[in-house]
Amino acid sequence: MSGQGTGRKARLAGSLLPPPGPARMLAVAALVTSLGFGGYTAGSVLFFTRGAGLSTGQVGVGLSLAGLLAVGGNILFGRLADRWGPREITMVVGGLQVVALLLSTVVDSFAMFLPVVCLLGVSEQAGKVCRNALIGGAVDGDDLVRTLAYLRSVLNGGIAVGAMLASIAVRYDTRSAYQILLFAIAGVSLFGYSLYLFVPRTRPAPRLRKKKDFPKAPPSISYVFTGLLCGIVNLGDTVLTVGLPLWVIGQTAAPKPMAAWLHAVNTLLIVLLQVRASRGAKTITGATRLLRLAGWTMAAACPVFWLAHDFPAVWASIALLIGVLLLTASELWNSAAIWGLSFSLAPAEARGAYLGKFSIGTTLREVFGPVLVIGLITGTGGSGWFLLAGLMAFASACAGPVVRKAQRESGVSDGTLARGRSGSG
Known part of the structure; x- marks a missing residue:
């Protein structure tokens, strides 16, 4: 035993x-x-x-x-x-x-x-x-x-x-x-x-040791825009940490500690499910599919959160829990999509520079996300949830064309993740 x-x-x-x-x-x-x-x-x-x-x-x-x-x-x-x-x-x-x-x-x-x-x-x-x-x-x-x-x-x-x-x-x-x-x-x-x-130390390729040989990155605006789409979908994290506590406490009949409980549920599920949810992100096609799925799932979560506004405490709590489950699924898939797309479309010899540009989307989300989320959720009487859902649907619809353009401009074929490796020692 x-x-x-x-x-x-x-x-x-x-x-x-x-x-x-x-x-x-x-x-x-x-x-x-x-x-x-x-x-x-x-x-x-x-x-x-x-x-x-x-x-x-x-x-x-x-x-x-x-x-x-x-x-x-x-x-x-x-x-x-x-x-x-x-x-x-x-x-x-x-x-x-x-x-x-x-x-x-x-x-x-x-x-x-x-x-x-x-x-x-x-x-x-x-x-x-x-x-x-x-x-x-x-x-x-x-x-x-x-x-x-x-x-x-x-x-x-x-x-x-x-x-x-x-x-x-x-x-x-x-x-x-x-x-x-x-x-x-x-x-x-x-x-x-x-x-x-x-x-183990990862060294730059020998040809990058001279400044004149260092590549300018990224050459493709579509690569940056892909990161921006990921940042939009990643607003779900801001909803969880900033918008949802204000919504739970100020606009629903759910118990006030529910805000903390929902965050705990999200954290636990990420710890347990992130590895499994990342399957399929090794290819550009798979990562793009996960990004679209993340956007549509977050779009579906928004009206579910809105439903909690008029429900009594028990049903409001159930609606909030279902919404967080959808939000967490979106967060899991979007994280995997970010990894797959940011690495697949970046050459190994300029990986750091490419990742720095890709991160613009998530960084701007951290700057403007709280103001946007608070304004939509608390400043519109609840209708902002549908505007937020529309934004998520827009990002999901744009994902396929934008990624395909970034892939063409990068010259990388599908199924190749993190093209090559820098020498290590």
């Missing part, structure tokens, strides 16, 4: 962790850094408002500015990753993030807050681009999407745990408690980024 239990545990671990090797070490590093990120996202805004004395408007302005600067930062650090190696640049942006976290502990004015939060935003977003470029160089093309799916499962689990640990500081709700939290996050982040030293 114990042997059967051990076997089940081994199968469960195998479904949540990549196989031994570079992918396993990447997962460990991602888990550690995600603990810090989860703690930061759960406690930073409260520190800046309640501990540092800033207004919510000042914090909002700072976060929006940081998001805008991150668009250029992703492109810059993506190119640097191609030129000097993604592992090295990943650790550089990790170091910048640690410095920003330490500086944030002494913020006590808006003038100090702006440069610190901008450094935090740029380094955090650039870290995602450089880490993905590192994964692309360390993992074989056939295993790339599967590895990225593993890492997203690990990241969500780590973020959830980090957020729960941050609740200790939130409970005390003092400046010193938040400062201790930020010091702890900085230490965890430093340790996590140091683990990338154990990932």
